[in-house]
Amino acid sequence: MMLIFGLMLLLQTAACLEVNCSFDRSDPCYAALEHKLNLLMVDAREYDLHLKKRINNNTADGPVCRIKNGRMRMSECDLYNNRPEVTVINGTLIIKRVNRSDSGDYRLTLYNSNGTVTSRDLQVIVEAAIGSVEVSIICFSSGVMRVSCSSEGDQLLYNWTLNGGPLMDGNSSIDLDERTDGDISCSVKNHVSHAQKTIRLVCPTVCSVSVVFVLVWCLQLMVLFGLLGAFHIYMRHTSGKKEEDEKVRMRRFRERHEHTAEDS
Ligand SMILES: *[C@@H]1O[C@H](CO)[C@@H](O)[C@H](O)[C@H]1NC(C)=O
Ligand SMILES: *[C@@H]1O[C@H](CO)[C@@H](O)[C@H](O)[C@H]1NC(C)=O
Numbered sequence: 589m590m591l592i593f594g595l596m597l598l599l600q601t602a603a604c605l606e607v608n609c610s611f612d613r614s615d616p617c618y619a620a621l622e623h624k625l626n627l628l629m630v631d632a633r634e635y636d637l638h639l640k641k642r643i644n645n646n647t648a649d650g651p652v653c654r655i656k657n658g659r660m661r662m663s664e665c666d667l668y669n670n671r672p673e674v675t676v677i678n679g680t681l682i683i684k685r686v687n688r689s690d691s692g693d694y695r696l697t698l699y700n701s702n703g704t705v706t707s708r709d710l711q712v713i714v715e716a717a718i719g720s721v722e723v724s725i726i727c728f729s730s731g732v733m734r735v736s737c738s739s740e741g742d743q744l745l746y747n748w749t750l751n752g753g754p755l756m757d758g759n760s761s762i763d764l765d766e767r768t769d770g771d772i773s774c775s776v777k778n779h780v781s782h783a784q785k786t787i788r789l790v791c792p793t794v795c796s797v798s799v800v801f802v803l804v805w806c807l808q809l810m811v812l813f814g815l816l817g818a819f820h821i822y823m824r825h826t827s828g829k830k831e832e833d834e835k836v837r838m839r840r841f842r843e844r845h846e847h848t849a850e851d852s
Contacts, residue, residue: 605620605623605624605717605780605781606623606624606625606626607619607620607623607624607625607626607780608626608628609625609626609627609628609710609712610627610628610710611627611628611629611630611694611696611708611709611710612708613710616711616712616713617710617711617712617713618713618714618715618778618779618780619683619686619690619712619713619714619715619780620686620714620715620716620717620780620781621686621687621688621714621715621716621717621742622685622686622687622716622717623685623686623717623780624682624683624684624685624686625682625683625686625690625712626680626681626682627680627681627682627683627694627710627712628679628680629655629676629679629680629681629696630679630698633657633658633679634700634701635698635699635700635701636654636655636656636698636699637654637655637656637696637697637698637699638652638653638654638655638696638697638699639652639653639655639667639681639694639695639696639697640652640653640667640694640695640696640697641667641692641693641694642692642693642694642695642709643692650667650692651666651667651669652665652666652667653665653666653667653668653681655676655681658676658678658679659676660674660675660676660681668683671683673685686714687714688714690712690714691712691713691714692711692712693709693710693711693712694709694710694711694712695707695708695709696708696709696710713779715741715742715743715778715779715780716740716741716742717741717778717780717781718739718740718741718744718776718777718778718781718782718783719739719740719741719783720739720740720783720785721737721738721739721774721775721776721783721784721785722737722738722739722785723735723736723737723772723773723774723785723786723787724736724738724792725787725789725790725791725792726792727766727791727792731765731766731767732763732764732765732766733763733764733765733766733768733789733791734761734762734763734764735748735761735762735763735764735772735774735789736760736761737760737761737774737776737785738760739776739783741776741778741781742778743778743779744760744776744777744778745758745776745777745778746758746759746760746774746775746776747774747775747776747777748762748772748773748774748775749772749773749775750764750768750770750771750772751770751771752771764789766791768789769789770788770789771786771787771788771789772786772787772789773785773786773787774786
């Protein structure tokens with residue numbers, strides 16, 4: 589049962605976070621780091637397209653990507669130079685693995701066959717998706733129970749619920765009375781993903797256990813380093829000995845050689 593649950597969790601986090609953004613929108617397009625981003629442009633067969641990254645709000649233009657007849661040639665696409673994971677299919681620019689440098693202000697310029705030129709802008713913001721959520725509890729002698737929530741990802745927003753009811757707090761930790769009972773859940777979200785974790789409110793009494801754990805761990809490390817050191821000394825010793833043996837043998841050989849030369 590645990591195994592199946594673990595597999596399901598794994599599948600959930602491994603799922604591809606695909607984002608579709610269109611050049612028509614005025615709000616920013618949030619893309620998930622290392623996931624897929626589809627930039628919907630237009631029917632590329634009707635236009636020649638120039639996709640440009642704007643630097644410093646138009647004072648200078650960055651690299652351009654030219655798309656002709658719905659096709660992007662790498663030689664005409666400085667913007668995605670050395671990025672084989674970027675393609676254009678039917679007027680959609682597909683970035684299979686978004687990286688941090690894909691953030692920025694883009695301008696799409698459309699050249700119609702009858703000579704009209706129009707342009708559209710889009711801001712892309714890349715955020716790392718949320719990793720696993722951890723919730724921990726510390727109880728103080730003052731009777732305060734502090735619940736803390738942690739996770740990886742960019743621009744995290746925290747929300748707490750106690751036994752299903754919302755708690756008014758947007759921080760990564762909250763203080764409760766230690767007599768508070770029930771389940772607490774922390775949900776974390778950003779623009780590209782969300783995750784949550786629920787735990788039972790209990791003051792932890794596992795302090796002694798964790799000390800023992802740390803001690804055992806230190807002991808293991810010491811034994812490991814001891815073994816490594818011993819191995820190192822052993823290797824040096826044997827290789828030094830070998831060198832010496834070699835020298836002795838060479839000397840003997842030379843001596844014998846000289847003797848035979850004198851004899852003859
Ligand atoms: C993005 O667009 C494609 C093609 O239109 C569609 O199949 C897919 O479900 C969309 N994905 C999202 C997350 O909206
Ligand atoms: C592109 O769009 C056309 C018409 O909408 C469709 O027939 C064709 O299958 C699409 N091609 C791809 C590769 O999606």
